[in-house]
Amino acid sequence: MKNESVLNIEIFGKNYTVSDGLTNVTLKKCSKLDNYFKDDENAKVNITVTLEGDTYETDLVVSTRGLVYRASAASDSPYTNLDLVIPKVLGQVRKQKSIWGRRGIAVGKRKAKKPEPIIEDTRE
DSSP, X not given: OOOSSSSEEEEEEXXXXXXXXXXXXXXXXXXXXXXXXXXXXXXXXXXXXXXXXXXXXXXXXXXXXXXXXXXXXXXXXXXXXXXXXXXXXXXXXXXXXXHHHHHTOBTTBOOOOOOOOOOOOOOO
């Protein structure tokens, strides 16, 4: 599934058919991720819901600019899993941004160093 947000969100089901209700809730909750990736057109979110027995396992993978953020959760409800995996990914993104902020590097973009001017000795 895809939506109109900045992110390319795809929802898959293994041994499970993803309902329209789950899709709508997922798209609404993934809108929190838009704030962090709004300037990246290539950001991609893959959500996989797997049913094994009575347990739903949800995997959320965000890939952007060569970085991959991943979280998974398992419980009796795929809706509960969404409430668990999205904050995990947001925490990873915030942590990465703070590390880059301390180094003076913008998120996903490294600042180019200015070349130092060449000073020639003109004395003879």
